[in-house]
Amino acid sequence: MYKQRFERLLHGEVVLDLCFPCQGIWFDDFESVQITPGGIIELFKLIHAHRDGQRQPLSDPLRCPRCAEKLLHGLDVAKHGGQFNYHRCLQKHGRFTTFAQFMIEKGFVRQLSSAEISELAVKIGSIRCNGCGAPVDIRKEHACGHCRSPIAILDPSAVEQALARFQQAEVRRTTRDVEALGDAIVMREREKSRYQREKQQGRIEDLEVGDLLIDGVELIWNLLRH
Structure with missing residues (x-):
């Protein structure tokens, strides 16, 4: 995995492990909430820069890079709405999440409504899960049958709103009163x-x-x- 340094909220740095071929991020315990707003924008730009890279399937099962134990699948609710999934170490070493799920967690991606899924199903029928890459027949399912990721899209308006939110937070953080x-x-x-x-x-x-x-x-x- 590729190591990338980002500024930590209080002081110091957060060093994330990124895998561009499998489009995944390993967060040591609590690192996902310790990155500054500016760091989140930097990470999003890095993800965007590698969006067209060759992708490989995730290992099955996924294992902790610290202790090699099998990771447990989890589901959580994002602060700005929607659900995202991840895989966590039972020994509390950290968690693994895909780029797509990270973007859902931080509000760059919005979930489709039932009406939007039905309209999309008429046009294309089947898509690939943005969480694990498995095929999803959206004529029958509204979530991935493999990892249970909800169907989501990269909405330009959601991206603009999320970027504006993080940019404002970074300005507030770095501007002296x-x-x-x-x-x-x-x-x-x-x-x-x-x-x-x-x-x-x-x-x-x-x-x-x-x-x-x-x-x-x-x-x-x-x-x-x-």
């Missing part, structure tokens, strides 16, 4: 003025100057971090 910082500086100056007045009046002889300075620096540092 100038107004809050300004308020903190004003408040700090007021504290300094109050200190000078009280010092002149001889009421805080026992107060260490260093304490106020450290508190002020810590306040601004906390604002910058948030």
Whole structure:
């Protein structure tokens, strides 16, 4: 598998294992929710860049790359609607998900309604599952009979909305709140003025100057971090 580094939400990096031939991602425990919004956009662009690459079927059974135990199939509900499936390690080493299921999880792909599936069935009859690649006769089934993935499409409007959502989240994450910082500086100056007045009046002889300075620096540092 190919290793790719992405920025972690709090600090450091998330190193994902990607397999472009089988179109899969291995997430160590909780890595899927630790990637920054900008990292998700970067990963989507990477998936998009390899969309036309030669594809090979997934191994059966799938095994954990850490302990080699058989992975257990799971199904979950995406934050923005729809269901996605994955395969997880029972020893909690992580989970394997396909590119398509990752895009469903992050809102780039929407599931088809029953009416849309019926309309599509009249035109094409059978499709390949975007989760495992197995054929699905949509005239009879509304989900993959092999991995139970729901039928979904890459909707341009869904992609635009998801990209806009992650771009806005990344801007909020990386932009400092100038107004809050300004308020903190004003408040700090007021504290300094109050200190000078009280010092002149001889009421805080026992107060260490260093304490106020450290508190002020810590306040601004906390604002910058948030």
